Amino acid sequence: MGCMSAAPSTTAPPDATVKPLRWQSTRAEMISLRQLQWLRQRHEGYARAVSDWLTLQLRTDFRLTPKSVVMRPVDEFLEGLSGPVHLSLFKLTPNGRVIYLNIQCSLALAMVDRWLGGPGLPEAEERPLSDLETGLLEPGVRMFMEQWKQYWGGGRGWNVTPVGCESNTQFLDVRNPEDLLCVITFDAALGEVTGTVTLAVPASLVRELLPQTAAAVVESAPKAEPAKKPAWNPALEDVLVKVTAEWCGLELTARELACLQVGDQLMWSGGVGGEVKVRISGRPVFVGRLGTQNGHWAVQIQGRAS
Known part of the structure; x- marks a missing residue:
């Protein structure tokens, strides 16, 4: 009685470099x-x-x-x-x-x-x-x-x-x-x-x-509601906020800066007073014009800073 020989397997050996991928459950x-x-x-x-x-x-x-x-x-x-x-x-x-x-x-x-x-x-x-x-x-x-x-x-x-x-x-x-x-x-x-x-x-x-x-x-x-006028919070009554005014328009060379002495005068152009930036807590909020009122320097607010 003869022996039947099994056909050689055609299945390739597993590749050791192939790693299983993790299944992602992040379905949209x-x-x-x-x-x-x-x-x-x-x-x-x-x-x-x-x-x-x-x-x-x-x-x-x-x-x-x-x-x-x-x-x-x-x-x-x-x-x-x-x-x-x-x-x-x-x-x-x-x-x-x-x-x-x-x-x-x-x-x-x-x-x-x-x-x-x-x-x-x-x-x-x-x-x-x-x-x-x-x-x-x-x-x-x-x-x-x-x-x-x-x-x-x-x-x-x-x-x-x-x-x-x-x-x-x-x-x-x-x-x-x-x-x-x-x-x-x-x-x-x-x-x-x-x-x-x-x-x-x-x-x-x-x-x-x-x-x-x-x-x-x-x-x-949420449904859109008509804009309401913001109500004042009494808790802010005594909160101090730093307000500063600044303007530009003058540039000096490094040599000129090094030679500055007490008593020297710095000259700004005449129109610089109309380009004052008002900063609140360091952030520019308004633009205005410099002037005086009742013997004090004053800034007239003319618009919001861009």
């Missing part, structure tokens, strides 16, 4: 574009509440404006935070979800400086906050989350607890790096210092807050 249909736009509009009210609170606490103008709302996996979100960061982690109970809040270090340092009574000017180099500076900034960080909880969690019995703060995302031990986050980015300005504030909320939590249908999104979108 999980949260629609219309729902993302709705989220951005809803966070405008949150940004105004934060801006008002920080303006009072820091005694200078603080502006927070929603910039974008996108979906990102946790690991991709953390990898996108380049350079030194001030990343705070909060646990939302009773559901145990983790919320991330990142304040750009240059902005965070300016906030700390203002809390200590300083001018809140930008530093020459971006650097992480020290332990002392982190402690001083903590009331402001908690306020960001408290305002968010009040704005979104009304009647839900939420409690937000801080669980840590990191200056380097490489040290974070993330349990589920592929979980999806809803990342809300804000443009922030404190006087002359600008930066970004990023709030990252689990997508599973955001979906619970969203209207379930596109029609509901349209119906619940």
Whole structure:
């Protein structure tokens, strides 16, 4: 009885250089574009509440404006935070979800400086906050989350607890790096210092807050209201604001500057008095004309600075 020989296998051996690809669960249909736009509009009210609170606490103008709302996996979100960061982690109970809040270090340092009574000017180099500076900034960080909880969690019995703060995302031990986050980015300005504030909320939590249908999104979108005359805040009665007036029009060579002595006279053109810039807290706000009134120098406001 003869033996049947098996045909040689044509299957190629596995290539050791081929590595499996991770399955990405970031499906666009999980949260629609219309729902993302709705989220951005809803966070405008949150940004105004934060801006008002920080303006009072820091005694200078603080502006927070929603910039974008996108979906990102946790690991991709953390990898996108380049350079030194001030990343705070909060646990939302009773559901145990983790919320991330990142304040750009240059902005965070300016906030700390203002809390200590300083001018809140930008530093020459971006650097992480020290332990002392982190402690001083903590009331402001908690306020960001408290305002968010009040704005979104009304009647839900939420409690937000801080669980840590990191200056380097490489040290974070993330349990589920592929979980999806809803990342809300804000443009922030404190006087002359600008930066970004990023709030990252689990997508599973955001979906619970969203209207379930596109029609509901349209119906619940904030409706435009007629502009109201801003009301005066009595808390600002005694806040001192630095106002300066400046004008240009004179240029000297380096040799002429080196030869200046007490008693020398500098001559400006006659029309320079009509090009005065009025600065409030260092920012040019108005343009005016220089003159005198009742024996004092005076500037007549003629328009807003461009």
